[in-house]
Amino acid sequence: MNLHPVVTHHLVNTLGWADLRPLQRAAVAPLLAGSDAVLVAPTAGGKTEAAVLPLLTRIAEHGWAGTSVLYLAPLKALLNNLLPRVRRYADWLGYDAALWHGDVTAARRRAILAGAPELLLTTPESLEAMLVSANVDHRRLFAGLRAVVVDEVHAFAGDDRGWHLLAILERLTNVAGRPLQRVGLSATVGNPDVLLTWLQGSGKRPGVVISPDQVGSGVRWRASPPPGDIELDHVGTLANAATVIASLHTGEKRLVFCESRQTVEELGQLLRGKGVTTFLSHASLSVESRRQAEEAFAEARDCVIVATSTLELGIDVGDLDRVIQIDAPRTVASFLQRLGRTGRRLGNARNCLLLTLDGEALTAAAALLTLWAKGWVEAVSAPPEPRHIIAQQILALCLQEARVGDALWPAAWNQLSPFTGPAAGPIVEHLTEQGFLERDGGMLFVGARAEEIFGRRHFAELTAVFTGPPEFVVLLGRGELGQVDARLLAGQAHGERRLLLGGRSWRVTHIDWSRRRCFVEPAAGGGRARWHSGGLAGLSYPLAQAMRQVLLGVDPPIKLTKRAIAELERVRAEKADLAWSAGSVIGPPRGGVRRWWTWAGVRANATLAATFGSVADGFDDTSVRLRAELTPADWADARTRAENDLRLPSVDERALAGLKFAAALPPALAVATLAARLGDQEGAAAVLLEPIRLVV
Structure with missing residues (x-):
């Protein structure tokens, strides 16, 4: 089984490819046969092409009409980045690819509904909004749907967005009136077979895990440390980290990962103070600020971009020379993603320099590198007991269908647990008793309480499964800079109140408490950054156990600087x-x-x-x-x-x-x-x- 001849022609003559990559070659036959699959490869491993090219071939060979393939991703920025590539591939066969998410204009959405592009790129939240919107004929739009690609599927599976995604895929199966081929694209995970079974939901289709190391079930790990130029250093303070970054690898493009938005802001300010061309990216910067920073970084040469995990996923920021990590990420999977941002050029090895700020961070980094060197990576598992997502899905179903039979609602999820298991019935009864749902003539429909709590902006609150602490929008004139934690504005201030955002200091000129807006103007310095971390973030059992082994004398098989060796010796003596x-x-x-x-x-x-x-x-x-x-x-x-x-x-x-x-x-x-x-x-x-x- 082969790709469509037109696709093969363009791969050779338009892109200049001599051959497909191993993952792409291995994916062709099972995807053309209609199998479900999880494609496992590091960042820049060619996963998008491995999924999209066979599915384009299927559209052409089977004469599918209308929107046939959905491409789902966790981030709008990732979809924005992918659209030109996917649209180019679709255009080879005379097809179209389009983008639908919260930043897409109403006019463009109307054009999509009228034209039904063969490939539609969107997020699960936007997909939910389409299903419940009175302005979208979802049955017409998805009547020809045949396949769904889920990019960064491991990122979904590990939190509530995964439960939300699975429930929507089951509802889409019913809307389309047929089983949907499900293809997940994943970074390296410890349990790819389980991830595949999870993605298949209620489906019983054939499924396969495909990786560069092994075609079939499971992933084969190397007995020796994986390749990569990894160095562990101890610098003691963020100011020292800035000095090291400013002095090393000048003339090269460097991506620096930090574990908090506050650290990103503080390091960005320190680097700019040393004359380093510096860009920032984190979730509390405005979309426009991030886009401008990422585009400028992609086009620049001698520069640094400092980011949280916002740049961990597959967003393209150009050809990187170096990855630098402040302290250590909390998972081996994150480290693999970040490491995979380098080594894309021929002759350029994957590399990462880890700069730790204290003894505990150094121990954790050494532990993580020990696990990485063994080829170990975390298993991905869905969070237990998603009762709140069950409640959300029942309300969303009633919005989608207007009225649902009070004995028929389990069919919407094709009996997929937990949405139709023992946990779901009592939740439906509670929703009815409390007025979130109304029951009349054996039918359920959205009640007044649901409209009161979730009904603002056409039930927009019902389409997203996460909530966060209240933040204030920071405005320079009419332009949005980003958001800051309310506590920075609510506390007692001595003199001027100054914020640090985008790596620059701002003087607060006015606070609009009722509308949660904060107006600023540039300041010379002295700004502060702070955000609520939320949740119970912390180390896993395996990583903490690996820290114990480091304290007992185990060293990771990577390059340790003299400072790192000396600090490890000190910490081991202190905690002997x-x-x-x-x-x-x-x-x-x-x-x-x-x-x-x-x-x-x-x-x-x-x-x-x-x-x-x-x-x-x-x-x-x-x-x-x-x-x-x-x-x-x-x-x-x-x-x-x-x-x-x-x-x-x-x-x-x-x-x-x-x-x-x-x-x-x-x-x-x-x-x-x-x-x-x-x-x-x-x-x-x-x-x-x-x-x-x-x-x-």
Whole structure:
């Protein structure tokens, strides 16, 4: 089975390709046969072409009419970046590709509805908006739909957007009246077979995992460290990091990743102060500011762009020379994505310089690199118990269909659990009892309470599954610079209030509290940046365990600078009594508290702290705080009780504000959903199975 002759002609004569890449070659036959698939390859591995070219061939060979292929991605910027490429490939065969998301004009949307392009690029949120909109005849638009490509599928599967995506795909299957071929594009993951099964949802079609290393099920990992020029350094402060970045690799294009927006802003300001041409990208900058920065960076040569994970996914920012990482990402998967931004030019190896700011960050970076060198990467798993997404989907279905039979709604998701399992029925009853749904003549429809809470802007709030803390829009004249945390504006200010945004300082001239707008003008310096991190971000059990191994003497097989070696030696000496190869350690009382050094990660430690509630007093990534007066007898008694009764973490009801659609759930179910996501009972149980040394 081969690609369409016209496609092959253009690959050779228009693009100058001598051959397909291994992933692309391996994908042709199964995709032409109609199989579901997950294509696994690093960034810039040719995944888009591996999916799109066979599907274009299918359109031509089978004479499909109308919008036949949906291309879904998690970011509008990624879709914007992909459109020219995909449209070019479609044009070879006389087809069209179009873009639909929140930034697309109403006129362009009307043209899409009239013209029904063969390929439509969109986000799940925009797709949901199409399904529920009174202005879109979704049955007509998707009548010819045959296949769905999900880019960065691993990014969806690991959070609630994945549940939202799966539910929409099941509803689309019913709208189209046929099973849809599902093709996922993924960076390297630890469980690609599970990811494929997840993506298939209720479908029973043949499915295959395809990777450069192995065609079929699973991914084959190398026994030796993967290739890459990796260096680990310890610089101590962000100012020192700026000095290193400014002095190294001048004349080259460098992408610097940071783990917070605040660090991006502060580092950007430091680099500009050293005369480095610097651009910034993070989620709180305006779309236009990010677009201008990314375009300028792509066209420049001797420059730096400082970013959060916004540039981790496949957005093209040109030909990179270097990737630099401040501290370490929290997952090996993120590191692989970032590393994959380099090495795209012939003769240019993949590279990353990690600059750590303190001993703990250095230990975490060494641990992550140890796991990476072994070929280990995290398994992707959907968050448990998505009751709030079930509530959202039931309301969205009633908007889509206007009225739904009160015994027929499970068919909308083709019996896919959890949307039609035991958890769904009580939620429907609660929605009805509380007025979110109305029931009349055996039919369900959207009620007054849903309109009151979610009905603004044509139920726009119902199409997105995330919520965030309130932020203020920052305006320079009429131009939007981005958003800042409300706490920067609400606190007491001595003298002028100054903000740091886009790597520059701004003086606040006026705050419009009712409309959440803040007006600024340029300032010489002194600005501050701050954002709410949200959630229970922290290290996983495997990464925290790898930190213990680093403290016990394991070094990653990469280049360590003299500063990194010296700091590792210092940290190992300082924590020599806290890392035990056989198990965990409860240290002696210090400062009114004992610490139980579990090296188990934040969620397992949250579970242990909840379970040992009578003797525990807080937790972090690597330890659980215990009462200073804890005696061996107290501990023995508490441990016996814990081994028989592991408990989920308690939930502060204020945290429910961060759970979108929690208002549509009974409070107890909303709390139970959050508790299930905050804990790691498997990791906590593993800690309790090991010996525990109590230092008296």
